[in-house]
Amino acid sequence: MAYTAMVIGAGIAGSASAIALHKAGIRAVVYEAYERTADNAGVFLTLAVNALDAMRALDLDVSDLGFDTPRITISSGSGRKLGELPYGTTLSGGMVSRTVKRADLYRALRARAVSSGVRIEHGKQLVDAETTGDGVLARFADGTVATGDLLIGADGLRSRTREVIAPDAPGARYTGLLNTGGYARGISSGSEPGVMNALFGRRCFMAYTSHPNGEVWWVANPACATEPTPAELAAIAPEEWRTRLTGLFRQDRGPAVDIIAATDKIFVGWNTYDLPTVSRWHRDRMIIIGDAAHATAPSIGQGAAMAIEDAVVLAKCLRDAPSISAAFTTYESLRRERVERVVEQGKRTGGWKALGPVARLPRDLVMSLAMKRMARAGNDPSQWIYEHHIDWDEPVRDSS
Numbered sequence: 466m467a468y469t470a471m472v473i474g475a476g477i478a479g480s481a482s483a484i485a486l487h488k489a490g491i492r493a494v495v496y497e498a499y500e501r502t503a504d505n506a507g508v509f510l511t512l513a514v515n516a517l518d519a520m521r522a523l524d525l526d527v528s529d530l531g532f533d534t535p536r537i538t539i540s541s542g543s544g545r546k547l548g549e550l551p552y553g554t555t556l557s558g559g560m561v562s563r564t565v566k567r568a569d570l571y572r573a574l575r576a577r578a579v580s581s582g583v584r585i586e587h588g589k590q591l592v593d594a595e596t597t598g599d600g601v602l603a604r605f606a607d608g609t610v611a612t613g614d615l616l617i618g619a620d621g622l623r624s625r626t627r628e629v630i631a632p633d634a635p636g637a638r639y640t641g642l643l644n645t646g647g648y649a650r651g652i653s654s655g656s657e658p659g660v661m662n663a664l665f666g667r668r669c670f671m672a673y674t675s676h677p678n679g680e681v682w683w684v685a686n687p688a689c690a691t692e693p694t695p696a697e698l699a700a701i702a703p704e705e706w707r708t709r710l711t712g713l714f715r716q717d718r719g720p721a722v723d724i725i726a727a728t729d730k731i732f733v734g735w736n737t738y739d740l741p742t743v744s745r746w747h748r749d750r751m752i753i754i755g756d757a758a759h760a761t762a763p764s765i766g767q768g769a770a771m772a773i774e775d776a777v778v779l780a781k782c783l784r785d786a787p788s789i790s791a792a793f794t795t796y797e798s799l800r801r802e803r804v805e806r807v808v809e810q811g812k813r814t815g816g817w818k819a820l821g822p823v824a825r826l827p828r829d830l831v832m833s834l835a836m837k838r839m840a841r842a843g844n845d846p847s848q849w850i851y852e853h854h855i856d857w858d859e860p861v862r863d864s865s
Contacts, residue, residue: 468783471496471603471613473591473626478755478772479619480574483583484523485780488857495578496589496603496611498620508646508732509682510763511564511661514553515853516770519777521556522857527573531565532677533659542666544718552661553851564661564674564682570769591618591625596749615750615789617779619772622738624757631745637738639692640762640812642670644737645706646684647728654681654720664721669713671721681724685710686764692736703731737763739808746801747793754779759804761811767850771804777855785861795863807850 468491472479475497483493511534512520512527520527535555539547552562579585590606594616601616618626622637654675656662664671673683687709701709707725714721725731740760746753755772779796786792 467491468614468789469494470783471601471611471616473603473616473618474498474620474755474757475575475585475587476619476621476755476772477570477574477769478621478757478776479617480571480578481520481523481773481776482617482619482754482779483578483585484525484574484581485776486783487578487581487583488523489780489784491780491783493583494611494613495583495585496591496605497585497587498590498606500588508684509564509566510570510769511552511562511766512570513562513766513770514556514560514851515767516773517560517563518556518853519770519773519855522777522855525573525577527563527565527570530569530573531563533561534564534661534674535561535659537661537663538656539663539665540719542664542668542717542719547665554848564659591620594626594629594751596751601750615752615783618751618753618757619755619776621756622740622760624753626751627743627753627757630748630751630753631743634743634745635741637740637760640737640739641688641690642686642737642762643689643693643698643734644684644686644763645710645732645734646682647725647731649681649683649724649727650679650729652681652720652723652727653679654724664717664719666714666717666719666721668716669710671714671724673720673724681720681727683724683728685713685721686737687713698734698736701734703733706731706734739812741808742805746797750789752779752793752796759808761804761808762814763811764814765807765811765847765850767807767811771807774853774855775800775804777857778861781855781857781861786863791863795861799861803853810847810850 470486470491470493472482472493472495475495479495483495486493534552537552538549555561592606593604595602600612600614603611618624620626627634656675658675658677661674670686673681675681710725711722739762743758746758754775761767778799782792782796
């Protein structure tokens, strides 16, 4: 059935959703709150193989962005290597997980959506939405309105669509960790290019990887028990971040301090969050996807993957179900258990990063023993995340 969908948000979830809807024969218009694109976003992310698999379903190829990231090593602040694992499985054709700049991914997704005929309207902040019997009416902060057959809220952690659908839904949950990072130049990390290195330091966590061109891409997660306000974070100058991080890593063995020193510009820091269970994802002709419905902490690198998977599955459901209501019900039955397991695993993994100096000693021992057992058994308990596959051509069965 040919629908017209309003997609709220032009981030990864929104852009991927528009692309998937177009492939399913559904017209989409994207409404983005910001006046301009996020082309200058400084952070990077790793698209795990399950994200790349979902992108294959949309004929999206990002092989010209970033670099392969086939493995991850885990080390302690003492310099001891606790273990090494594949960063997910290897897909057919030799495809492995890939680390890309978020801005590059935004550009690629947006360009694909626009080239498919999707219209993206900026400066459209959703303030309210209501069903009209045979459609949805959306109201924006600039006084304009728009209508469509359905509305997809891909508007992130602070989702206004979530508030409209489920006013009693929980808000984002602060994880107790901050996030910052940068790109270091003129230094060797001592690691093979493309390998992700997770350093569980005595006082702070760092992940770093070397680009084939020699740059070292890194992020750090200082623990902070009290959630800083946006104004408080904005007031921390890059050089103050440098001083703080240098102090946190000074007692650790490894390249962390040198990487920080070789970074010209350190990212403005931000808080990390996840989202507890949202009991209601859809109402009438409105639905939420991606971080608006189930944000996962960045500790397991699955935020973008879950959003892209959501976009593909929802488009398939709308393509195959006899009604919008049936499509939404089937979508939730296919997605809820998986994404909530991912959110819970992200919470557990993030908790390892926030431990105090005393608790870090048994943590390192437990991690080392666990990694040895996995190496002997050849079994990664996260494989269920990476091996997920979506077949675009397989019809979706109505579960309503």
